[in-house]
Amino acid sequence: MTTERAERRRRRLFTLAAVAAGLAAVAFVTVSLDVRSAQPNVAQGAAVPGLTNTIARAQRITVTSAEATYRIEKTDRGWAMRDRGDYPVDAARLAQLTEGLANLQITRRMTANADRFARLGVDDPAEGGRGVLVQIEDAQGARLVNLILGVETQGLYVRRPDESQVFAARGELPPLRNPAAWLSLTPLNIEAANLARVEIVPNEGRPYILERERTGEATDFAIVAPARLAPIAPSAVTSTAEKLSPLDVQTAAAIQGAAQERLRLHTFDGVLIDAELIVVEGRVWLKMSAQAERPDAEAAALAVNDASAGWAYQLSPQDAEALAPPLTALLPAPPAPPPSAASAETQTP
Numbered sequence: 001m002t003t004e005r006a007e008r009r010r011r012r013l014f015t016l017a018a019v020a021a022g023l024a025a026v027a028f029v030t031v032s033l034d035v036r037s038a039q040p041n042v043a044q045g046a047a048v049p050g051l052t053n054t055i056a057r058a059q060r061i062t063v064t065s066a067e068a069t070y071r072i073e074k075t076d077r078g079w080a081m082r083d084r085g086d087y088p089v090d091a092a093r094l095a096q097l098t099e100g101l102a103n104l105q106i107t108r109r110m111t112a113n114a115d116r117f118a119r120l121g122v123d124d125p126a127e128g129g130r131g132v133l134v135q136i137e138d139a140q141g142a143r144l145v146n147l148i149l150g151v152e153t154q155g156l157y158v159r160r161p162d163e164s165q166v167f168a169a170r171g172e173l174p175p176l177r178n179p180a181a182w183l184s185l186t187p188l189n190i191e192a193a194n195l196a197r198v199e200i201v202p203n204e205g206r207p208y209i210l211e212r213e214r215t216g217e218a219t220d221f222a223i224v225a226p227a228r229l230a231p232i233a234p235s236a237v238t239s240t241a242e243k244l245s246p247l248d249v250q251t252a253a254a255i256q257g258a259a260q261e262r263l264r265l266h267t268f269d270g271v272l273i274d275a276e277l278i279v280v281e282g283r284v285w286l287k288m289s290a291q292a293e294r295p296d297a298e299a300a301a302l303a304v305n306d307a308s309a310g311w312a313y314q315l316s317p318q319d320a321e322a323l324a325p326p327l328t329a330l331l332p333a334p335p336a337p338p339p340s341a342a343s344a345e346t347q348t349p
Contacts, residue, residue, distance in 0.1 A: 047104040047158050047169055048145050055098050057138040063176050064133040065125045070179040081182060085251035087311065089182050096174045101134070101145055104171035110157060112164040121150025122159040122166055132176045133161065149173065185246040187286055187313045189304065190267060197266040205326035214268050229331060244323070246286070246313035255285045255312035261324035270297030273304060277320055278312070284320040285312040 060082075061072040071082045072089055079094055080086040110120060123129025125148070136145035150157035150166075151173070159166045175181045198210045198221070209225040223229040259276035266272055275288040290304035315323070 051102045059139040062135045065177045067177045100173040106167040108168040110166040120157040121152045194267045196268045199264040201262040202326045208327045248314035270294040271301045284315045287312045
């Protein structure tokens with residue numbers, strides 16, 4: 001009897017334990033639902049979970065926005081922009097993107113209403129939206145990152161293209177809309193102080209030549225042809241050559257057409273650089289090549305060609321105008337004519 005009574009007691013205890021566990025589970029779910037209903041927008045975690053472990057497999061990056069679409073890919077010579085003739089990509093900017101995405105944190109649920117996507121900047125750029133679609137794939141085409149980013153003045157927002165839920169996020173990302181921001185575009189990798197002579201054939205007006213002597217300190221240029229003239233600021237032309245900020249780049253072979261302006265730049269160390277400005281579909285492109293004017297300048301000329309001769313650089317209208325202005329733009333404005341006798345009599349009280 002004692003054994004039978006003990007067995008019944010043991011079964012009763014097991015039943016009570018099971019009931020208690022069930023009640024605890026129900027209580028946990030109830031509390032969780034209460035918390036969610038009280039804080040429906042709470043959401044935390046990585047925007048791209050596990051990216052730190054998978055980013056080393058990345059093979060290509062595609063960025064799509066209303067402003068531009070471009071593709072960056074890992075090549076035998078490193079990361080390059082495929083849409084720009086495999087122009088090398090700035091390694092620091094690449095690290096900024098991958099680290100930024102790996103550390104991107106979701107902070108809050110926003111909306112799942114597609115009518116509000118545009119307000120948060122996450123509407124699909126393929127349909128004309130303001131969002132920036134960032135996709136990173138491995139060599140097999142598997143997507144490691146697939147996000148639409150909304151970078152707005154009021155904050156940063158993310159949405160997956162195949163989902164409607166939008167999240168607020170916290171993190172630091174590089175500018176993504178401008179392809180040139182990924183590229184170290186330095187067409188003329190020479191110092192302005194090394195320029196000795198500049199021959200310019202502008203689009204309007206006659207050709208002219210700027211020249212200066214080499215002294216211990218940088219001196220200003222003088223207009224020496226078609227005649228010695230008193231310029232207002234010829235140095236603006238040569239300083240522009242050093243500070244160009246191209247908007248885009250293509251292979252030199254991809255940009256064909258008649259030159260609108262031409263320049264020949266002679267350096268003090270014996271390098272001659274021939275440059276031409278070509279207009280294609282309303283955009284101005286700069287192409288150039290270098291040669292040595294004396295034997296000891298061959299290495300310097302080769303360095304210029306290795307960096308720039310194979311490329312065409314798109315210039316802003318402001319840079320293009322400053323690089324090869326008409327001669328009249330460098331000359332002082334003629335003095336105003338004296339008032340005529342008739343006008344003087346009219347102004348006499």
